[in-house]
Amino acid sequence: MAAIGISGIEKNYGPIPVLRGIDLDIADGEFVVLVGPSGCGKSTLLRLIAGLEAIDRGELRIAGRRVNELAPKDRDLAMVFQSYALYPHMTVADNMSYALRLRRTPKDKVAAALAAASAKLGLERLTERKPRALSGGQRQRVAMGRAIVRHPQAFLFDEPLSNLDARLREQMRFEIRKLHRDLGATSVYVTHDQIEAMTMADRIVAMNEGVIQQVGTPAELYDTPANLFVAGFIGSPAMxxxxxxxxxxxxxxxxxxxxxxxxxxxxxxxxxxxxxxxxxxxxxxxxxxxxxxxxxxxxxxxxxxxxxxxxxxxxxxxxxxxxxxxxxxxxxxxxxxxxxxxxxxxxxxxxxxxxxxx
Known part of the structure; x- marks a missing residue:
């Protein structure tokens, strides 16, 4: 696993500034949640970390190494998307092990990684099913299993629970947090749901209009909000x-x-x-x-x-x-x-x- 360092990062889409001088240090093994309203820049920041977008200005370091110019495949990160992004014609086992097979990983190591991830996520009896035969929560677990088997330096979550109903979101919050505890993995999680942020984060990064408004523990943002935006966004009912x-x-x-x-x-x-x-x-x-x-x-x-x-x-x-x-x-x-x-x-x-x- 690895620490992530973000220094002075800026991102523009044409003349429109999306991120304005982002500075953030994420410790090795930390679970950090980026939270804010739609359009605040949180998903853009996650995509910059993943390498899916180019950084206009500033520096990104993973495990102490500058990665601004590295392709996504060379950053050793695993991303879990909102849409699951599973191959419909493949079984659960094939979806989870696909990246390892592309790397020509030995079959015994693929089998061991698949068995370990399936056990952690309760998927042992589902490995021969295809995505259409799974519930939304099961599909999300498969997407997480696909990330786990790679043993990446960090996990990136882009609003992974948005498509689930309230009961499943509650269950999956627990499972993701438990998974983080078991793996000790550096994790960056994006959501607009302040309940997810409060219940899951070691630290919350509250963002608005491309600017970090406050960084702190859930209790710090709740009890001592730095400004009216944080005061109104964190907490239900609102302050x-x-x-x-x-x-x-x-x-x-x-x-x-x-x-x-x-x-x-x-x-x-x-x-x-x-x-x-x-x-x-x-x-x-x-x-x-x-x-x-x-x-x-x-x-x-x-x-x-x-x-x-x-x-x-x-x-x-x-x-x-x-x-x-x-x-x-x-x-x-x-x-x-x-x-x-x-x-x-x-x-x-x-x-x-x-x-x-x-």
Missing amino acids: NVLQGEVVAGEGGTTVRIGGAVLASVSPGTRPGPVTLGVRPERIALTAPGDGATATVELVEPTGLATIVHLDLGGQPVKTFTTERLSLKAGEPVGLRLEAGGLSLFAPETGERLVAAKA
Whole structure:
């Protein structure tokens, strides 16, 4: 396996910049997820690593070796695509072993690699079937098995679960993560699904408009988003974003919305207009008059928990609680924030304010 180093990489399609100075170091054996909305450049970056696109500027190193000019076959990487890309006329065994047979690998080694990969992926009884006789999840396992038998330096995953239903995606997330643990393989995984990113990654790379917005562990991006884009993209339900004001007075420095005190913050926080970020589960519902007062707009029971949509001074707010609530639309409730549950962002730039912790 190998580390991947990305330095100042840029990519343009004609006059349109797609990647703008990407710097990223991926450690040997690390599972890194590139996440962001459609068109943010994450799949383009993966294709540059694979060698399927040419790099306009910057340097790409795999295991310390510059590979900008190397053809894909010479980079020793394995890619798993969204579309599976299986040969329909070949059996599972032939699809998985095709690359080894092209290299004229001895038959005994092909058989051993095929048996090991099939066992890891639960495909032992399916090796003589053709793709049309497999489910979507089974086809995706075959695509992963084809990558595993090659023993590459790194695995590249391009939204491999997008074609599966919700239950299969959950199962395959577990299987891919378990496979990574067993192989210790360097893996780069592209998705637009922040749930996949949060549950699978050692580190997440959040991208938008061809720029890396933040790199960190799932907990770091969730708890301390670097800007409003990360705050809104990571988390389900999404972080509440509100407009308020920081006021310094004799009783301390507070954040207010419409005159109501929402929380106390660090005395070093700059007074004036501010954008607030609050995770729905960090808001406690209380009796009217206890904390800031809001009005119930909609209640969404999900079985596991309840999402309550509120109006706070003309601004929408969501709360997320495991309590079974019997609230009605139009009913007033009180809101209180949990300690440390508030993020503050500069209204002008959307960047996180450091001196914001309560």
